[in-house]
Amino acid sequence: MDDLAAKKCVPCNSKDLRSMNEELANELITKVPDWNLVNEGDKLKLTRSWKVKTFTKGLEFFQAIANVAEAEGHHPDLHLVGWNNVTVEIWTHSAGGLTENDFILAAKIDTLDLAHLLRIKPK
Numbered sequence: 001m002d003d004l005a006a007k008k009c010v011p012c013n014s015k016d017l018r019s020m021n022e023e024l025a026n027e028l029i030t031k032v033p034d035w036n037l038v039n040e041g042d043k044l045k046l047t048r049s050w051k052v053k054t055f056t057k058g059l060e061f062f063q064a065i066a067n068v069a070e071a072e073g074h075h076p077d078l079h080l081v082g083w084n085n086v087t088v089e090i091w092t093h094s095a096g097g098l099t100e101n102d103f104i105l106a107a108k109i110d111t112l113d114l115a116h117l118l119r120i121k122p123k
């Protein structure tokens with residue numbers, strides 16, 4: 001399975017875009033091991049959480065992700081809770097579940113250098 005981060009998302013309005021089954025999702029999640037595969041009432045999603053240094057750095061974090069999403073035409077759900085807790089959820093709304101687009105977006109987000117925005121976990 002080639003490098004997901006090097007791939008391009010396909011338009012979500014293509015008629016043959018179908019959500020994948022859990023078996024394939026369990027295979028693909030190994031390519032983005034820092035993400036969680038969650039099943040929310042039979043809808044599969046990818047999620048990942050971070051702690052940011054400040055509320056405004058959380059917004060910078062969102063902007064960096066938004067730039068990737070806009071370039072791909074594929075968008076995550078962004079949550080900033082309790083001023084410094086960021087959670088990103090990714091799924092394909094038009095397919096009602098997961099498609100390869102979601103894993104591509106997650107892999108591209110993982111290539112971003114956002115360490116300067118994050119609270120370093122105490123060892």
Ligand SMILES: C[C@H](O)[C@H](O)[C@H]1CNC2=NC(N)=NC(=O)C2=N1
Nearest residue numbers: 012013073074075091092093094
């Ligand atoms: C026309 C365009 O492809 C759609 O509106 C896109 C925009 N971004 C999207 N992002 C996600 N995550 N799911 C979608 O179904 C979706 N649809």
